[in-house]
Amino acid sequence: MSSIDVTAIVPITERVEHVDQLILSYHHALAATGKSYEFLFLISPAWDRFKPSLQAIIDEGVPGKIVTFSRHFGEATAIQVGGEMANGEIIMTLTPYEQIAPEAITQLLDNLTDGTDMVIVNRSPRVDGAFNQAQARWFHRILNLFAEVKFNDMGCGIKAFKRDLLTEIRLYGDLHRFIPQLAHQQGFKVKEIDIAQSPRDAHRRVYSANTYLGRLFDLLTIIFLTKFNQKPLRFFGAGGAIALGISLLGLLYIFIERVFFDVGAADRPLLVLFSLLLVLGVQLGAIGLVGETIIFTHAKNSRPYTIRKIVNGEETPKDGA
Amino acid sequence: MTKPELSVVVPLYNEEDNVRLMFERIVDALEPFKGRFEILFVNDGSRDKTFEIASGIAAENPFLKVVDFRRNYGQTPAMAAGIDNATAEIIVTMDGDLQNDPSDIPDMVAKLREGYDIVVGWRHNRQDKLITRKIPSRIANKMIGKVTGVPIKDNGCSLKVYRADVMKKMPFYNEMHRFIPALLSLGGAKVAEVKVKHHARQFGESKYGLSRVYKVLFDLLMIKTVLSLISHPVRWFVRIALLPLLFSLGLFFVVAGDISSGDSAVISATILIILMNLALFLVSLGFICELIYNKSPLDLSKIAPLTARVDAFEQNIVLDSADDTGTETPHESQKG
Numbered sequence: 001m002s003s004i005d006v007t008a009i010v011p012i013t014e015r016v017e018h019v020d021q022l023i024l025s026y027h028h029a030l031a032a033t034g035k036s037y038e039f040l041f042l043i044s045p046a047w048d049r050f051k052p053s054l055q056a057i058i059d060e061g062v063p064g065k066i067v068t069f070s071r072h073f074g075e076a077t078a079i080q081v082g083g084e085m086a087n088g089e090i091i092m093t094l095t096p097y098e099q100i101a102p103e104a105i106t107q108l109l110d111n112l113t114d115g116t117d118m119v120i121v122n123r124s125p126r127v128d129g130a131f132n133q134a135q136a137r138w139f140h141r142i143l144n145l146f147a148e149v150k151f152n153d154m155g156c157g158i159k160a161f162k163r164d165l166l167t168e169i170r171l172y173g174d175l176h177r178f179i180p181q182l183a184h185q186q187g188f189k190v191k192e193i194d195i196a197q198s199p200r201d202a203h204r205r206v207y208s209a210n211t212y213l214g215r216l217f218d219l220l221t222i223i224f225l226t227k228f229n230q231k232p233l234r235f236f237g238a239g240g241a242i243a244l245g246i247s248l249l250g251l252l253y254i255f256i257e258r259v260f261f262d263v264g265a266a267d268r269p270l271l272v273l274f275s276l277l278l279v280l281g282v283q284l285g286a287i288g289l290v291g292e293t294i295i296f297t298h299a300k301n302s303r304p305y306t307i308r309k310i311v312n313g314e315e316t317p318k319d320g321a
Numbered sequence: 322m323t324k325p326e327l328s329v330v331v332p333l334y335n336e337e338d339n340v341r342l343m344f345e346r347i348v349d350a351l352e353p354f355k356g357r358f359e360i361l362f363v364n365d366g367s368r369d370k371t372f373e374i375a376s377g378i379a380a381e382n383p384f385l386k387v388v389d390f391r392r393n394y395g396q397t398p399a400m401a402a403g404i405d406n407a408t409a410e411i412i413v414t415m416d417g418d419l420q421n422d423p424s425d426i427p428d429m430v431a432k433l434r435e436g437y438d439i440v441v442g443w444r445h446n447r448q449d450k451l452i453t454r455k456i457p458s459r460i461a462n463k464m465i466g467k468v469t470g471v472p473i474k475d476n477g478c479s480l481k482v483y484r485a486d487v488m489k490k491m492p493f494y495n496e497m498h499r500f501i502p503a504l505l506s507l508g509g510a511k512v513a514e515v516k517v518k519h520h521a522r523q524f525g526e527s528k529y530g531l532s533r534v535y536k537v538l539f540d541l542l543m544i545k546t547v548l549s550l551i552s553h554p555v556r557w558f559v560r561i562a563l564l565p566l567l568f569s570l571g572l573f574f575v576v577a578g579d580i581s582s583g584d585s586a587v588i589s590a591t592i593l594i595i596l597m598n599l600a601l602f603l604v605s606l607g608f609i610c611e612l613i614y615n616k617s618p619l620d621l622s623k624i625a626p627l628t629a630r631v632d633a634f635e636q637n638i639v640l641d642s643a644d645d646t647g648t649e650t651p652h653e654s655q656k657g
Binding site: 186268 | 595
C-alpha cells in the first residue's frame with residue numbers, strides 16, 4: 001500500500017448538488033497544492049444514479065475510487081469506512097454539495113500544521129437567511145453550554161485531520177457532526193477557521209419535526225459521551241439522588257404529620273406522588289449501575305487514555321485488538 | 322536491553338520542579354537493583370515543562386521510558402498506561418510529587434517475594450492537612466474496607482507493588498486506584514500492607530482536593546456492584562430489591578385487612594403495586610448484569626489460576642480455573 005499525502009472522503013449519503021462540477025473544482029484545488037491525493041466516493045444506494053458521472057470523472061483522470069454500500073448506513077459510518085480504506089496521511093471529508101468555495105479547501109491543509117491535529121470550518125460570514133442562522137445559533141448555544149470546548153459550526157462537513165485520529169474515535173449514527181468534540185476528548189488539537197459561506201449553500205432549511213427531535217437527541221448523546229463516558233453512575237446517579245432526596249423529605253413530612261399532628265397518611269394522594277419519586281430515584285441509580293457494569297467488563301478493551309508517543313519505548317498493542 | 326526485574330510507574334502532572342529530583346531518588350533507592358529495573362514516567366497532559374525535562378533525562382538514561390498522553394486524563398489512567406507498558410514481572414506505582422519515598426521500595430519488593438500478589442503502602446505518619454485530607458481519608462478507608470471486605474488502612478496511598486501478570490489483567494480506569502486491593506482480591510490476590518514514609522509536599526500544590534466525597538460514595542456503590550459480578554449479580558440486585566418487596570408485602574396485609582375503607586385502600590394498593598414493580602425491575606436488572614458479564618471479554622476466572630498456590634505438584638500443571646475465591650482474602654499487616 002503506497003502512502004500518499006491526502007485522501008479526500010466524499011460521503012454521498014444525504015444531499016447532492018452539482019456534484020461533477022464540484023468534484024472537478026476540488027480536484028483542481030488539490031492539484032494546485034502539489035500534494036499527492038486520492039478521492040474516495042462512498043455512495044449510499046439511494047444515490048446510485050450519480051455513480052456513472054463519478055465514474056466518468058475518474059476516467060477523465062481524477063484519482064479516486066467508488067465504494068457503493070448495499071444499504072443506507074449513514075454519513076458517520078461512511079466516514080469510518082473511508083478512513084479504513086484511505087492511503088493518505090491526512091484525511092479530508094468533503095461534501096457533495098457546495099458549503100464553501102471549493103478553492104478554499106486548501107486553507108484547511110495549510111492550517112493542519114504540526115501542533116494541530118484537525119482543522120474544521122466555521123462558515124463565516126454567512127450568507128443564508130435569518131431563519132437558518134437562528135436555528136444554527138440555538139443549536140450551538142445549547143451544545144456549548146455543556147461542551148468542554150466551543151465550536152461554532154458543527155453543520156459544515158468539510159474537515160481535515162490526521163489519519164490516526166479516526167483510530168481513536170468511533171463513529172456511528174449521527175456522530176460525524178461531532179468529530180471535533182470526540183477528537184478533543186481524546187486529546188487531539190482542533191482548530192476552527194473562518195471561511196466565507198458559498199452563496200449556493202444559502203437556501204432555506206426547514207426540516208421535519210423528526211429531524212429536529214433527532215438533533216436534540218444527538219445533543220444529549222454527545223454530552224453523555226463526552227462528559228460521562230466512563231462514569232454512567234454519576235450521570236444517572238445525580239438525577240436519581242435528587243428524586244430520592246425529594247421523595248424522602250416528602251415521606252418524612254407525611255410521617256411527621258401522621259405521628260405528631262394526627263393527619264391521616266393512608267388516604268393522601270401525596271403519598272403516591274412521593275412513592276413514585278422514590279421509585280424513580282432508585283431506578284435511575286440502578287440503571288447507572290448497569291452502565292458501570294458494562295464499562296467495567298469492557299474496560300480492558302477500551303483504553304481510558306490515548307498516547308502521543310513513548311520515549312525509549314514502543315506502545316504495546318491493545319488487548320484483544 | 323534484557324528484561325528488567327522491576328518497573329517503577331510514576332504519573333506526572335505539572336511536576337516540572339520534581340521530575341529530576343524524583344528520578345535521582347528512585348535511582349538511588351534502587352541501588353540494589355542496579356541495571357535490572359526500568360522507570361516509566363507517564364506525562365498526564367502537563368501544561369508545563371514536565372515532558373521536556375523528563376525526555377531530557379530519558380535521552381541519557383535508556384532505562385527511563387516517558388509515556389506522553391495527548392491530554393490530561395487523571396491519576397488512574399496514567400497508572401494504567403504505565404502498567405500496560407511496563408515489561409518487568411514486578412510493578413511499582415508511586416506518586417510523582419515526592420510525597421512517597423522510593424527508599425521503601427526494596428522492602429516492599431522483599432515482602433512481595435514472600436508470596437504476596439500486591440503490597441500496599443500505609444502512610445502511618447501522614448504529612449497532610451488534618452481536616453481537609455486526613456479525616457475524610459480515614460472515613461473513606463473505613464467505608465471502603467466495610468463495603469469491599471478488604472480492610473486496608475490506607476487505600477489512597479499510591480505506593481504499591483504488584484505482580485505484573487495479575488495487575489495487567491485488571492480493569493483499571495476513572496479513579497479506581499483507590500480500590501485496587503479490593504479489585505485484586507476479586508481474582509483471589511493475597512494482599513499485604515507495609516508501613517511507608519510520607520513527606521510533606523516540597524514544591525507545587527496538591528492536585529487532589531476535598532471535592533470528591535460524593536464521588537467516593539458513587540464509586541463505592543459501583544465497586545460493590547462490580548464486585549458482585551464474580552459471584553451473582555442477581556443476588557446483589559435482589560438485596561437492593563428486598564426493602565421495597567418487604568414493604569409492599571406489608572402493605573398487602575394492610576389492604577387485605579382494610580378492603581372496605583374506600584380511598585385509603587386504593588392508595589395503599591397503588592403504592593403496593595408501585596413498590597412491587599420496583600422490586601421486579603431491580604431483579605430484572607440483576608439478570609441484565611449477569612448477561613452483560615457473561616457476554617463480555619472480561620473473565621475473572623483467568624486471574625484465579627495466576628493467584629492460586631500450587632503445592633507439591635509439577636510446575637506446569639493445568640489449574641482448575643473454576644476456582645471461586647470470592648471476596649475473602651488473606652490479609653496481613655506488618656507492624657514496624
